[in-house]
Amino acid sequence: MGVLISLAKLFAKLALAGVVVVLLAIAGVYYALAPQLPDVESLREVQFQTPMRIFSSDNKLIAEYGEKRRTPVSYENVPIHLVRAFQAAEDSRFFEHIGIDFKGLSRAAYQLATSGHIQSGGSTITMQVAKNFFLSRERTFNRKFNEILLALRIERELSKEEIFELYINKIYLGQRAYGIEAAAGVYYGRSIQELSLAQMATIAGLPKAPSADNPISNPQRAIERRNWILQRMHGLGYISDQEFEEASAAPNTARYHGADIELSAPYVAEMVRSELFERFGEDLYNDGYRVYTTLESKLQTTANRALQDGLLQYSTRHGYRGPESQLDTALTPDAIQQKLKGMTSYAGLEPAIVSQVDNQSILASLKSGETVTVEWTGLEWARKYKSHNSMGPSPRKAADILAPGDVIRLQKSTDGWTLSQLPQVQGAFVALNPQNGAIRALSGGFNFNLTKFNRATQAYRQPGSNFKPFIYAAALENGFTPASLINDAPVVFKDESIEGNLWRPQNSSQQFYGPTRLREGLFRSRNLVSIRLLRAIGIDTAVNYIQGFGFDPQRLPRNLSLSLGTADVTPLEIVTGYASLANGGFRVSSYFIQRIEDQYGNLIFDANPACANCTADPDTDDTTASRLSPSAPRIMDPRNAFLMYSMLQDVIRQGTATRARSLKRNDLAGKTGTTNDQKDAWFTGFNRDLVATAWVGFDQPAPLGRSEFGGTAALPIWIDFMADALEEAPENGPVQPEGVVRVEIDPASGMLAYPGQKNAIFEVFRAEDVPARSAQNAASGQITTDDIF
Template sequence: MLRFLSFLIWSAAALITAPILALSATALYLGHSLPDVETLRDVQLQTPLRMYSTDGKLIAEFGEMRRIPVSFDEVPADFINALLAAEDDNFLNHHGVDPKGLIRAATELLQSGQIQTGGSTITMQVAKNFFLSSERVFSRKLNEILLALQIERNLGKQEIFELYVNKIYLGNRAYGIEAAAQIYYGKTISELDLAELAMIAGLPKAPSRFNPIANPQRAQIRRDWILQRMLSLGHISEERYLQAIAAPISARIHRSSTELDAPYAAEMARLDMLERYGERAYTDGFDVYLTIDSQLQQAADSALREGLIEYDRRHGYRGAEANHADLPSDQWARLLARTQIIGDQQPALVIAVDDKGADVMLRDNVTDRIEWPQMRWARAYRNANSMGPVPRNPSEVLNAGDLIRVRSNTDGALELSQIPTAQSALVALSPQDGSIQALSGGFSFLQSNYNRVTQARRQPGSSFKPFLYAAALDAGYTPASLVNDAPLVYVDEYLATEWRPRNSGGDFLGPIRLREALYRSRNLVSIRLMQDLGVDQSLSYIERFGFSRRELPRNLSASLGTPELTPLQIARGYAVIANGGYNVEPWLVERITDRHGNLLFVAVPPVTPDAQQQHEQRLLTLKDKLPDSLLPPQPVAADRVVDPRTTYQLTSMLKDVITRGTATRARALQRGDLAGKTGTTNEQKDAWFAGYNGDFSTTVWVGFDQPDTLGRREFGGTAALPIWMRFMEVALDGKPEHSQPMPPGLINVRIDPLTGRAARPGSRDGILEVFKEEDAPPPWSELESGGYLIDDAITPLELF
């Protein structure tokens, strides 16, 4: 009996200790291969790349995972209670593993033969999400348990909860609860009400099955079950429970929480970040601050679109995009939903046409009406130079079933429109430091992501001439120098061909002052200037404005603007004139910070003396964000590449382009500090206006992506200048006039406008002209023979 009792005791002991020993052995075996849970303290959650304007407006975010990490203190108490009620109501009491949950899971497995639930706690889910796969095998579950125990020994409950709510996937690219709140409700997690919080708390179990967008009924059942659990656990009152379950399902997809539409600038910055950091750019939570100003950017986009629409309407209506008269009415909404909104051009389907207008259906089953005055403009397009007759009634413009474009005018009325076929680019720089203040690369990024500001290389035409004139002014010419505006013929002895350059109007004015030649944009004067200066010397000088020599053709045609350049390059060149001769470089990325706000990069561009103090202050404010190992950077002085007296003279001449030349429309802005130059290429394929004051160097280009004529009546002053004016009107609103002050070494002399020489004393026809002291004409001398003293006299150059 004693032997038998001893056998039973030892057998019982073996039965008890064997599982313990087996589990211990398994734990020891698996423990060697488990990751170190201490790494959770420094975990880097994949967070998208975000870009902001200089005034803090969100422009864009890039990355597959949309995640916005939040701290535990930022999570509402109602959400904490809702999530615990749904996922792990014993979270605050267990040590990583809930035995009851595991026993319940094991029972379900024995009864059904399949894994129904995993019995996982929030801590176990953190272990799985950060270290393990989702494979349903026992070895993974054991690893999950062991890791959960280690996590609880190393981290506090708040730390574990914070990791969980920032890591979990909640459907529709939302990772973490803050991203989910913004995607489903367009609000932050702290702004959600109880019903919305419960809806978010129901997603971790099955983001697809309980998704309020894809399965609103199942999602509501899940939400109400969570609210019932919260009530039973004493987290909410009966009154709040009844209010919450009565709330309708209000979730919908909020595609973007961006505050400023600047996609062309965002794409430039994205490529820059990709070059700097590779694929890490999309996952490491970088914040990029651009030099773009939100108000100026909106003004640029609006000005460009309005200008293109005006140009488009001047050439007629191309007709409906398609006709769907045979399409059943129950499919109209689907058709409109599939048709993209381009810029401000909404798709619409014509339902009916009568003598006074047309009824149309817009997206979301909204119906509206276009009255006859809002479509009367729609003469039929024939070609760039011809339109059909003025329509007499709406039926000559529209038919039932037409898929068209509409937009709201300034009075809120719906008007017939169309997507322009021409394109445009606008870029505005600060002449003082080269920062890009606004950039619009086309009518719509959705229509075409081709950035015409930086990628479109087109001939600038006469807008290139000021750079040549600067070379002439530095070589001894003056604004009063006479140059012969007369025909020229060049013969190529090898090809037996002739080049007969001509002026835009086909006329010739004979001897003309350089100032007048510029504001009248006389081509023959520009050619004679380059011929006199020498092609190589001229091009070498023009390089000072930021152009590469290999981009400048080595022939006289370059004087007429035949180099193929981008709008950004032209704007940079004009910035050198605007700031008094300093070489500033365009830049877009102002600073980059990591996910913790630490400064990784700060731009230190070359700046003019006028901008030195501003940039010193800017860099000083960033001092606290710099790593301890880095000293605060200091501003860099820009090199002066052009004589300030030359830029002052040139600005004076370019102001005349606006007051009396090819850009007189800009006088409507009623400012005395504006200067610029129009440009139009052969056959009106490109239209330009580049202009500036001391605050902005702004360039506008208009043309077709595949070069074609804009129309015989379309020039820089008709197609590009109105866009420039719309933008500058907003940009300069409330700003005092700002031009380069007159530098030392210049004098004003009264001259005879016909000869360019000093005016006779008492002459009523004399005008003031600005000269460099060494180039000023000698005073009029009353000699017996009359006229100038010729011995050792300095006179303005004359080129005939």
């Protein structure tokens, strides 16, 4: 027995001596190679590759750009069960060892000796941090040795908590998710704070094999890996018997959750991405910027719906263009489903295939696998489209419209399913705050996934009569009044650009009405009045004045056609110009980025737009911030701005936009616009809080139809938007400035009404422009043709 004890002591001493020798060898190599190792201190300032996220002003996620989904979290915010799950899966002695687990290394060395190659690395969490941040992923002895040396240095420089935090934010966990917070969102649509124990164990099981153990692509393997981790947690005393049993029996609840987009504003998201790419380059996708736009989620959602509904209504008014394609009726149900799964839904228009046609109903298959019935009320509208001006007869039975195998679009409403179609017509909608130019809503087309061309900012179209208010504003600045008489009479101009060299402009009604007051000429949109008005003030004078509203002078034609809106403008330019009419005559510039923060919440950009009439910041009610905001330059006499607002109110009260009276508000003003051959339809309207424009037309200019005008195609979209946008907002109309007076005039001559005149009307003037003569003088010959332009 004594001999055995002596031998045991000898072996113990030899083993201890061996360990000491190994440690001394490692220490010697460490101090020899330490100067060549990377600087571990850089880990304190590591910047994780984090995608850019774009938000509305009220914090709704609009978009996420970047290859890697990651949301860094601090150690203090990680649930203890999640920490323990990673310990059980990767490194149970993490909080005790010095960065190296000798037992694990011994196992790895044995595998290398017996098999001739590395099978498992025996890596601790610290060693994985060293590998992930500083080393390649090659499986060589040299890389492993550097990994060990770096782990020792990391342990010396950083706390255990700091090391663990680096690890959980760096690791790849499948499905483009890097770090535990991103993984919780991708697999479960929630934060790590909301995960169940089973879900935590599932995520902790992913670093070893993110693809093979993936709970979405390989759920059975994922459950096996999860349960092994739970068993380890139980054996290590991290969880109770009950917790272990419940978590082990839990079903796999993982499914893919894309970026949790809360607000559909893809056109604005692309505007942000494009602008910031010019500033940050490729770093934009990895540096974790958080961009807050000026959009208001309620207004953006309303704008999307209003524009889509308006374009669908136009499409319905002009008849059914037929199915998108025709499939072989002999296809099996599985083949039909495969066809449907390859089709995209757009704006609530679901692809479907007609399976049966009855007398006044059809059966159709959806890509969800459901078969639905479309009753006659959802079919009877579908007269055959022939041209933009004609349709076929009303259908009498479903077979007049569809046949089995037709690939169609269906739209669901509270009344059931309705036959629909993707509109060929397009449109744009923009709403902004007229006080500072902040874009509150913007949609550049029917659907971004259907076509990414942003018509709000990229489509240069003629605005037609929607441009006339700027001509009239120039006239007021050059001595005209709302009561000035303009002769609405035929006129012929020489124009070498047209056949016959003669231009004979006409009103849309093909009639002429003689001497017309300026106010009436605007609200009735008389073309001849606008032409003579522009000729009276001079083209150069008008162009020089109008460019002050933000229009590019290079795209303002220097001829009389300018009065009819032949300039090339975008919807965003038009609505920005109208902002000056709404805010009392100040020029503001549109903008859509309010602020930018880095991934740590540090402010790196904050918009400080020029502001009109600002007594408080119009977006934040921050009076301190408002005192720092620059004042927008004044481009209109405040009295003339008031007169223009007043005249444009009459467009709604008694002119071409009387449909807007349905809103039952007295603070609204605006102007319709229609170009030649009805190729473009516009309406732009406002109060002092909100200005918005709607445009409708084909991408390749073509007639909309003889009955389609600004008041029929564009105005309903604007009304639909404003009904929701201003639903709870108090009226905010123009404030009459000093130097404006209201007097009674004769509606025929624009002169002062005589005492007792029964048909007298009120008009507003700058004080110095009040007519000096009475209408009674007209009969005595004191009013001449010199009074009419």
